[in-house]
Amino acid sequence: MADFDLVVIGSGPAGEWGAVRAAMAGKRVVVVERESVPGGTAANTGTIPSKTLRETALHLSGLKARGLYSVETTLRHEATVSDFLYRERRVKNIERERILRNLAHHGVEIVRGTGSLADAHTVVVKSESAPERRLTGDFILVATGSSPYRPPLYPFGDPRVHDSDEVLDIGQLPRSLVVVGGGVIGCEYACMFAALGIPVTLVEVKPELLPFLDDEMSALLGQRMEALGIRLRFGLTVEKVDVPSAPDAPVRLTLSSGETLDTDQVLVASGRSANTKGLGLEALGVKVGSRGQVEVDPTFQTAVPHVYAVGDVVGFPALASTSMEQARIAVEHAFGLGNTRTLATVLPYGIYTIPEVSMAGETEEALRKQQVPYVVGRASFASNPRGQIIGDTHGLLKLLFHRESLKLLGVHVLGEQASELVHVGLTALLTGATTQLFVETCFNYPTLSEAYKMAAINALDQLKQCTV
Numbered sequence: 408m409a410d411f412d413l414v415v416i417g418s419g420p421a422g423e424w425g426a427v428r429a430a431m432a433g434k435r436v437v438v439v440e441r442e443s444v445p446g447g448t449a450a451n452t453g454t455i456p457s458k459t460l461r462e463t464a465l466h467l468s469g470l471k472a473r474g475l476y477s478v479e480t481t482l483r484h485e486a487t488v489s490d491f492l493y494r495e496r497r498v499k500n501i502e503r504e505r506i507l508r509n510l511a512h513h514g515v516e517i518v519r520g521t522g523s524l525a526d527a528h529t530v531v532v533k534s535e536s537a538p539e540r541r542l543t544g545d546f547i548l549v550a551t552g553s554s555p556y557r558p559p560l561y562p563f564g565d566p567r568v569h570d571s572d573e574v575l576d577i578g579q580l581p582r583s584l585v586v587v588g589g590g591v592i593g594c595e596y597a598c599m600f601a602a603l604g605i606p607v608t609l610v611e612v613k614p615e616l617l618p619f620l621d622d623e624m625s626a627l628l629g630q631r632m633e634a635l636g637i638r639l640r641f642g643l644t645v646e647k648v649d650v651p652s653a654p655d656a657p658v659r660l661t662l663s664s665g666e667t668l669d670t671d672q673v674l675v676a677s678g679r680s681a682n683t684k685g686l687g688l689e690a691l692g693v694k695v696g697s698r699g700q701v702e703v704d705p706t707f708q709t710a711v712p713h714v715y716a717v718g719d720v721v722g723f724p725a726l727a728s729t730s731m732e733q734a735r736i737a738v739e740h741a742f743g744l745g746n747t748r749t750l751a752t753v754l755p756y757g758i759y760t761i762p763e764v765s766m767a768g769e770t771e772e773a774l775r776k777q778q779v780p781y782v783v784g785r786a787s788f789a790s791n792p793r794g795q796i797i798g799d800t801h802g803l804l805k806l807l808f809h810r811e812s813l814k815l816l817g818v819h820v821l822g823e824q825a826s827e828l829v830h831v832g833l834t835a836l837l838t839g840a841t842t843q844l845f846v847e848t849c850f851n852y853p854t855l856s857e858a859y860k861m862a863a864i865n866a867l868d869q870l871k872q873c874t875v
């Protein structure tokens with residue numbers, strides 16, 4: 408008999424929730440983690456730290472007060488790096504403790520060390536502080552996550568050049584910053600540093616920000632980022648990086664256009680690679696892609712039936728939210744638990760820029776491509792009493808409905824609380840709701856959620872079907 412029913416490699420959101428789901432069903436579970444702290448990217452270098460820093464940046468900058476009092480406040484005081492990082496350190500420690508409690512509460516053992524697969528049922532764990540261990544399991548869950556991709560052009564290791572892990576260890580706030588990559592990480596950090604009053608330039612090789620967003624929302628986000636003081640340079644890449652030896656001298660980046668940018672610090676956010684190196688997956692017959700991502704079927708089973716892989720290690724969408732769900736589905740599939748067979752068909756995206764953007768379902772561009780007839784309903788936060796009260800007058804809720812059935816097809820929000828607000832629309836999408844749901848629902852007043860009713864009425868108005 409194997410030592411465990413399930414051996415999990417990695418204690419990020421995928422590993423934690425996969426382990427807990429199996430343990431809740433009475434399975435014997437062990438989690439192998441190579442770091443001295445649990446929680447992976449989500450707790451330590453990604454989700455939780457960056458979202459905490461966003462709140463700190465908003466607080467230190469007094470930015471929220473600007474909309475309320477129409478005053479151009481500068482920083483409440485000259486923020487130091489320890490001001491900036493103080494809450495980030497606190498919140499991530501609390502999250503690490505929560506994970507340890509959660510695993511202990513469900514009787515999940517944690518083994519410290521780097522895991523690799525010796526065969527399809529055996530994980531070898533190596534660490535500098537303990538003898539090698541061999542853990543056998545009926546099933547193996549690979550949840551090893553991802554790491555920042557480091558293009559060879561950049562001299563990482565220099566205190567002025569960071570990836571998204573190292574930016575959490577900066578010695579001092581930059582006097583100016585160039586962010587390379589206008590993906591989610593690049594946009595979120597560009598906004599945070601700009602909110603602190605730091606001049607930020609963002610260089611993105613594509614012609615727009617976050618092309619998976621609805622075009623209107625992507626353009627609106629770009630406008631709001633420019634209003635925050637961020638210089639957006641699209642369709643360009645960095646071709647040369649000169650880092651002078653004098654620590655105070657600026658770093659010089661030469662762009663593909665020939666333009667040069669002198670900057671105090673650089674943040675490179677040009678994608679991530681899956682953590683599969685040294686795991687021994689290929690030797691077992693498990694396929695991995697160009698950035699290391701493991702190939703899985705919709706139940707997250709690899710080519711080796713009792714080896715599953717979930718979270719960032721399988722690539723897109725590479726979110727903490729989806730990683731946890733993938734782990735639940737994999738474990739339920741492995742042990743024949745529950746009824747869920749695949750990941751939900753509609754997934755939300757929450758982007759914690761300033762302002763936030765969130766979406767679920769289809770974009771206008773996708774509907775046009777599929778030749779689906781649709782009508783758009785918009786409600787601006789400026790015409791929403793709560794929007795006026797909180798001073799967020801640039802926000803927008805945009806709903807896409809099928810032109811004939813009036814079924815909701817897509818929800819897009821930009822503004823304060825967008826990543827929370829989207830859930831009303833997400834639930835409506837998952838239940839196949841139409842405009843009727845929003846028109847007939849009594850929303851709390853004054854709230855931003857009430858914008859759903861206004862957007863639905865706006866859509867009906869355009870079809871001349873308004874009944875209210």
Ligand SMILES: Cc1cc2nc3c(=O)[nH]c(=O)nc-3n(C[C@H](O)[C@H](O)[C@H](O)COP(=O)(O)OP(=O)(O)OC[C@H]3O[C@@H](n4cnc5c(N)ncnc54)[C@H](O)[C@@H]3O)c2cc1C
Nearest residue numbers: 417419420421441447448449453522552718719725726727
């Ligand atoms: C800056 C940033 C901001 C983000 N913001 C958000 C957000 O707002 N919302 C959102 O949903 N997602 C966000 N993400 C993405 C999110 O953090 C990841 O999708 C999520 O952490 C993936 O979870 P995971 O469990 O697959 O991997 P990870 O969290 O990376 O955990 C993997 C774990 O496996 C361990 N490990 C790796 N190899 C081995 C080995 N051989 N042996 C033992 N242990 C090993 C690692 O040490 C790590 O602890 C963000 C990411 C970044 C970088």
Ligand SMILES: NC(=O)c1ccc[n+]([C@@H]2O[C@H](COP(=O)([O-])OP(=O)(O)OC[C@H]3O[C@@H](n4cnc5c(N)ncnc54)[C@H](O)[C@@H]3O)[C@@H](O)[C@H]2O)c1
Nearest residue numbers: 588589590591592593610611612644676677678725757758
């Ligand atoms: N709120 C959230 O959900 C959240 C927040 C942060 C990160 N994440 C996750 O983290 C992952 C990684 O994010 P990321 O932003 O690093 O990667 P990404 O792949 O999403 O974006 C990288 C961007 O860099 C650009 N780029 C690549 N090389 C370039 C170059 N040489 N010059 C200029 N631009 C270049 C790409 O065109 C792309 O837009 C994402 O998959 C995302 O799911 C999620």
